[in-house]
Amino acid sequence: xxxxxxxxxxxxxxxxxxxxxxxxxxxxxxxxxxxxxxxxxxxxxxxxxxxxxxxxxxxxxxxxxxxxxxxxxxxxxxxxxxxxxxxxxxxxxxxxxxxxxxxxxxxxxxxxxxxxxxxxxxxxxxxxxxxxxxxxxxxxxxxxxxxxxxxxxxxxxxxxxxxxxxxxxxxxxxxxxxxxxxxxxxxxxxxxxxxxxxxxxxxxxxxxxxxxxxxxxxxxxxxxxxxxxxxxxxxxxxxxxxxxxxxxxxxxxxxxxxxxxxxxxxxxxxxxxxxxxxxxxxxxxxxxxxxxxxxxxxxxxxxxxxxxxxxxxxxxxxxxxxxxxxxxxx
Numbered sequence: 646x647x648x649x650x651x652x653x654x655x656x657x658x659x660x661x662x663x664x665x666x667x668x669x670x671x672x673x674x675x676x677x678x679x680x681x682x683x684x685x686x687x688x689x690x691x692x693x694x695x696x697x698x699x700x701x702x703x704x705x706x707x708x709x710x711x712x713x714x715x716x717x718x719x720x721x722x723x724x725x726x727x728x729x730x731x732x733x734x735x736x737x738x739x740x741x742x743x744x745x746x747x748x749x750x751x752x753x754x755x756x757x758x759x760x761x762x763x764x765x766x767x768x769x770x771x772x773x774x775x776x777x778x779x780x781x782x783x784x785x786x787x788x789x790x791x792x793x794x795x796x797x798x799x800x801x802x803x804x805x806x807x808x809x810x811x812x813x814x815x816x817x818x819x820x821x822x823x824x825x826x827x828x829x830x831x832x833x834x835x836x837x838x839x840x841x842x843x844x845x846x847x848x849x850x851x852x853x854x855x856x857x858x859x860x861x862x863x864x865x866x867x868x869x870x871x872x873x874x875x876x877x878x879x880x881x882x883x884x885x886x887x888x889x890x891x892x893x894x895x896x897x898x899x900x901x902x903x904x905x906x907x908x909x910x911x912x913x914x915x916x917x918x919x920x921x922x923x924x925x926x927x928x929x930x931x932x933x934x935x936x937x938x939x940x941x942x943x944x945x946x947x948x949x950x951x952x953x954x955x956x957x958x959x960x961x962x963x964x965x966x967x968x969x970x971x972x973x974x975x
Contacts, residue, residue, distance in 0.1 A: 662746075665731075670743040672699055676710045679740070688724045688745050709734065712741045721752045757861070796904025801916065802855040802864035802896060802942060803924040804841065804872060806832060809891040809933040811849040825849065828892075832875055839871040844916060850928055854916055857903060865938075865945030868896045872936050873952075873972070880934065893931035897924040898941035927969075936972035943970045 649657075668683030668690070681693050690703055700707045705722060716735040724730050731748040734741065808828050811821045829851065833843055836853045840860045844852040853871070856864030872894045879892040901918030920941075927937060937956055946953075956971035 665746040665748075668745040670699065670703075670706075672710060672741040672743070674711045674739060674741065676700055676741075678702065683745070684747075685745075687747065688728065688730050706743065710741055712736050721748055721755070796902050796915070798900055799903055800856055800864065800899070801901045801903065801918075801920060802868045802898045802945070803901075803916070803920045804836070804853040804855065804868045805895045805924045805928040805931075806851045806853070806872075806875065807893040807895075807928055807931055808849045808851070809893055821849075831878060835874045835878070836871050839867045839874075841867060841871055842914075844914060847925075850925075852921075852924075854903070863945045865896070865898050865942040866947065866949065868898075868942070869936075869938065869946060869949050869952075869972075872896060876934070876936060876972070891933040893928070893933050894936040895924050895927045895931050896936070896938040896942045897921075897927070898939065898945055899923075938970050938972070940968045940970070943968070 666684040666687050668685045668688055669681065670678060670685075670690075671680040672678055676698050677696050678693060678699050679695065681690070685691075685693065693702055699710055705724065709717070712734055714736075716733070719730075719732040719734075722730045722732050727749065728747070729749045729752040731746040731751075733744045733746075736742075806828075808825060811824050811828075825846070829846070832851060836843060839855070840858055840862070841853045841855045842857050844854045846852070853868070855868045855871075860867060862870075875892060875894065897920040899918065899920035901916055901920050903914070903916050905912040906915045920939075923939065931937060938953065943950060943953060952972055953970035954973055956969040
């Protein structure tokens with residue numbers, strides 16, 4: 646058992662525990678209430694009577710008492726429509742105890758996280774089904790994006806991934822299309838897992854967009870998370886057996902216009918604006934194994950800023966005079 650000094654115990658009780666509205670019940674092994682205290686009213690335990698059966702007074706404990714095991718933990722128990730409790734049941738000295746803590750906020754976060762996981766899983770399946778039709782990304786865009794018919798301005802983060810060992814003139818692979826397909830099959834799930842959207846494939850480069858879909862994280866954080874995973878895969882060559890994985894990545898952030906254009910009998914997702922132009926320009930001179938981001942992307946990061954150092958800006962860069970940052974693995 647932890648031997649904590651009394652001032653620490655007092656502090657914890659007056660801050661951490663207090664803010665969670667603790668309440669307790671004390672019962673004998675026959676299930677009769679011996680004592681109670683704390684914020685019982687918060688959990689719907691009104692007008693409790695001592696020496697009476699707990700089962701008859703508290704419906705959500707019916708059948709649990711007397712406790713048949715040493716302890717039981719219920720992390721999320723719906724008490725009222727808007728109240729969720731964390732419940733600890735345990736036995737001590739042949740008597741049963743129940744401690745209640747408010748878990749309403751934690752439950753809401755848990756539900757939201759689970760919903761995001763479900764949404765990303767659904768998105769991943771939808772886009773995986775559309776990989777064979779990558780030249781028509783509108784089939785994905787129309788089903789998962791809520792975009793105004795005339796397009797709209799959004800703050801977007803653009804990720805461009807250049808497959809350096811695939812070239813239009815000097816091929817380093819026997820079958821460049823097969824090699825590019827291997828890249829897509831490996832990289833796409835990583836992008837989708839982080840909330841990104843595969844926009845298009847141009848030559849030996851893959852363009853992804855972050856910020857078009859709702860997320861609790863910023864678009865720069867999503868793009869950098871996806872990029873670090875892609876670098877790890879390429880450098881480790883875990884999933885690209887049979888190919889020489891060499892990737893160069895560029896990330897830019899800014900206001901851009903996103904919309905669906907009618908092309909022939911279908912619609913094509915279109916993204917236009919400075920971040921796309923800058924990303925494609927920087928992509929031309931990007932080097933294998935490098936991840937370069939612009940300042941708006943860097944400013945949108947939290948603790949991941951520590952993974953980047955200032956990078957030199959080439960004279961040909963459209964961002965001359967604007968800082969760039971290079972990724973370094975810690």
